[in-house]
Amino acid sequence: MANALQEITVRNWNRAVPMSALFELTFVCNHACSFCYNCPTGQKEMTTQEVFDSLQKLADFNILYLTLSGGEPLVRKDFFEIAARARQLGFAIRIYTNAYLIDEAMAKKIKDIANPIEMEISIHGAKPETHDKLTCVPGSLQRVINAVKHLRAQGIKLNLKCPITRDNQAEVLDLHKLARELGVTIIFDPVITPRDDGDKDPLSLMATDDFLKSYWSDPAYAAARMEPVPAPRSDAPGEAVCGTGRSSFAIDPYGSIYPCVQWRRKVANIKEVTSLKEVWHTSPVLIEVRQTAVEMADKLRDMHQEGKSGGFCNFCLGVADLQTGDPKGYYPQAAKNAEYRKQAYETWKETTGETLEDNGGILSKCSM
Amino acid sequence: MDQGAVLTKNPNVAYRIYDGEATVVMPDRSEVKVVNEIGSVVWDKIDGKRTVGQIVELAVESVLKDYEVTPDELRRDILAFLGDLREHGMVS
Numbered sequence: 001m002a003n004a005l006q007e008i009t010v011r012n013w014n015r016a017v018p019m020s021a022l023f024e025l026t027f028v029c030n031h032a033c034s035f036c037y038n039c040p041t042g043q044k045e046m047t048t049q050e051v052f053d054s055l056q057k058l059a060d061f062n063i064l065y066l067t068l069s070g071g072e073p074l075v076r077k078d079f080f081e082i083a084a085r086a087r088q089l090g091f092a093i094r095i096y097t098n099a100y101l102i103d104e105a106m107a108k109k110i111k112d113i114a115n116p117i118e119m120e121i122s123i124h125g126a127k128p129e130t131h132d133k134l135t136c137v138p139g140s141l142q143r144v145i146n147a148v149k150h151l152r153a154q155g156i157k158l159n160l161k162c163p164i165t166r167d168n169q170a171e172v173l174d175l176h177k178l179a180r181e182l183g184v185t186i187i188f189d190p191v192i193t194p195r196d197d198g199d200k201d202p203l204s205l206m207a208t209d210d211f212l213k214s215y216w217s218d219p220a221y222a223a224a225r226m227e228p229v230p231a232p233r234s235d236a237p238g239e240a241v242c243g244t245g246r247s248s249f250a251i252d253p254y255g256s257i258y259p260c261v262q263w264r265r266k267v268a269n270i271k272e273v274t275s276l277k278e279v280w281h282t283s284p285v286l287i288e289v290r291q292t293a294v295e296m297a298d299k300l301r302d303m304h305q306e307g308k309s310g311g312f313c314n315f316c317l318g319v320a321d322l323q324t325g326d327p328k329g330y331y332p333q334a335a336k337n338a339e340y341r342k343q344a345y346e347t348w349k350e351t352t353g354e355t356l357e358d359n360g361g362i363l364s365k366c367s368m
Numbered sequence: 369m370d371q372g373a374v375l376t377k378n379p380n381v382a383y384r385i386y387d388g389e390a391t392v393v394m395p396d397r398s399e400v401k402v403v404n405e406i407g408s409v410v411w412d413k414i415d416g417k418r419t420v421g422q423i424v425e426l427a428v429e430s431v432l433k434d435y436e437v438t439p440d441e442l443r444r445d446i447l448a449f450l451g452d453l454r455e456h457g458m459v460s
Contacts, residue, residue: 004402008386017386064384064391092382092393115380117395157398 006363013240013247013362016290018280020065020248020367021058022261025051025082027071027253030100032136033124035165035202037195037262038071045253046271048078052085054251054270059089061276066091068114069261071253074101083114095119096161099147100140107150118157121148123186125167126174134167148182160186164215165205172215176224188224190215191333193319196264200323203333212337217344229348230341231356232311235301240293241315243367245286259289263318263327292317296328312345313338316366369451371421375414375459383411392458401456406431407449414459420450 012019027040046054058066066086073079074097086093093116102110110116123144125131131141144160151158160179164172172188179186192206207215215221222228240246245259249267252258257267257279267285270276280286296317304311313334320334321327349355383392390403390411403411410427418426424446428439435442453459 004389004404005391005400008389008391008402012386019384019386019391062384062386064382064393087382090382090384092395115395117382117393117398155396157395 009247010362013243016246016280018061018063018246018248020067021063022067022069022248022250023051023054023058024069024071024250024252024261025073025079026076028075029070029072029098030075030137031072031098031140033122033134034136035134035163035192035205037193037202039196039199040071041254043254046255048081050255050271051078051082054255055082055086055089055091057270057273057276059091061280064092065094065117065248067094067096069096072098072100074106080109080113083110087113087115092117096122098122098135098140099144099151100137102143102147102150104150104153107147107154107156110151111154111156116156118159119151120159120161120187123160123162123175124165126171126178130168130171134165145178145182148184152183158184160184162186162188163192164188164190164207164211165192166208166211167205169207169211169215172224173220186224187226190337191314191316191319193262193316193333194322196322198322206333209336213340213343216337216340217347229356230312230344232304232345233297233300233313234357234361235297236361237298237301238294239297239362240290240365241297241300242293242317242365244293244317245289246293247367259286260318262316263289263321265289265321289317292327299328309335309338309342311338312341314366369420369447369454371419371424373420374417375420375423375450376416377411377414378458378460381458385412394457397457399456401458406435406445410446410449411453414453420447423450 026045027038093114095116099121121144124134128141132138148158162175176186190207190212192202194200195202216230244263250258250261251270255269255271257270258264265285267283268279273279296315300310300313315334317327320329320331323331380396381392381394383390385408388405388408390408392401392403409430413423413426424443427446428442432439432442
């Protein structure tokens with residue numbers, strides 16, 4: 001039976017009442033990951049006051065969960081002023097960071113000033129030569145490890161986050177072990193995406209087909225993928241494929257509002273908006289995005305019923321739009337991972353005689 | 369619970385009200401609590417200035433008309449609820 005929080009989350013999802021926003025405070029970063037999707041345009045990023053005004057608008061719009069992201073958010077000199085204001089406005093704060101700047105003193109400052117409900121830290125390899133090659137910053141893996149220890153000492157909940165590339169795919173199990181030793185969870189993402197301007201260069205770093213096949217089928221990876229068996233989707237008719245423009249939205253450092261961090265279809269600029277509520281309910285972009293998300297879930301369900309891999313697909317409308325020019329276009333990474341997930345599920349089904357009908361519904365869907 | 373004590377929301381909690389129900393996030397405990405409609409009325413009255421007695425009376429006044437209960441039953445429930453909030457570290 002769903003608990004009260006799950007009930008509220010599902011109710012809000014169904015009515016497109018957002019509870020979360022992701023705020024990219026800056027595109028400046030002290031790493032230079034070759035697969036990063038961010039594309040700074042050279043516009044002026046928001047001033048402290050403009051960020052404060054935006055936070056007030058988000059609070060007035062009843063947003064509860066606020067993710068402070070980047071680029072690298074901690075490079076902003078006013079980061080702690082912003083975090084303090086966010087806390088004052090009653091947000092539950094999450095921070096996405098590469099942790100490069102977090103020493104013992106900064107970990108304490110993060111706890112005292114931001115008091116985040118959790119932080120997500122990017123990690124790109126279990127060996128320094130792998131991690132540091134991907135970030136282009138010598139010593140960056142050791143910085144992550146040190147930061148995790150300092151933040152853990154402050155009692156902050158942490159998740160590590162690792163995009164799987166062909167350069168680090170051989171270290172997935174070691175990374176999982178490292179996370180366990182550090183006492184934190186780690187989330188792997190087997191899908192590399194194009195840059196926000198459509199540049200497909202990062203795709204050359206995608207994990208190999210052989211690796212992806214093993215990743216989804218080999219029991220050795222079960223703990224790492226946090227899914228003992230890849231389960232089929234369970235979208236009910238009329239239910240959206242993900243929370244884009246529905247349960248959450250994103251704001252970039254220039255103030256542009258997007259349906260989500262992966263789908264940069266501009267909705268408005270928060271600096272020019274007086275009421276986010278009005279924009280949320282009347283924006284033609286958001287209305288179309290929500291409709292597309294429902295249509296895509298229908299499409300995947302139809303594919304599943306036809307015995308195709310769509311029912312096993314973790315589909316991203318934003319990546320599809322960037323890569324194929326159609327938000328419902330079945331892009332290669334989605335197709336590949338879905339096919340391997342389906343194969344793994346069918347092998348498991350044949351071996352055990354069991355089936356899985358539900359992968360967790362709305363609560364398991366991508367909300368950012 | 370001392371009726372004259374002033375109650376303050378824990379400054380570490382984050383909350384918003386959806387459909388009359390408060391969703392309260394407590395980072396230090398990694399917990400999220402959902403407070404029902406009556407509880408949310410009470411929660412809303414906790415402002416760091418009002419005493420327990422004032423909060424109880426204001427909340428009774430706000431919700432009594434909507435429920436088939438006596439004022440004393442409601443007072444008892446609200447006091448128990450405030451005790452629960454304190455136990456969970458949501459108020460002090």
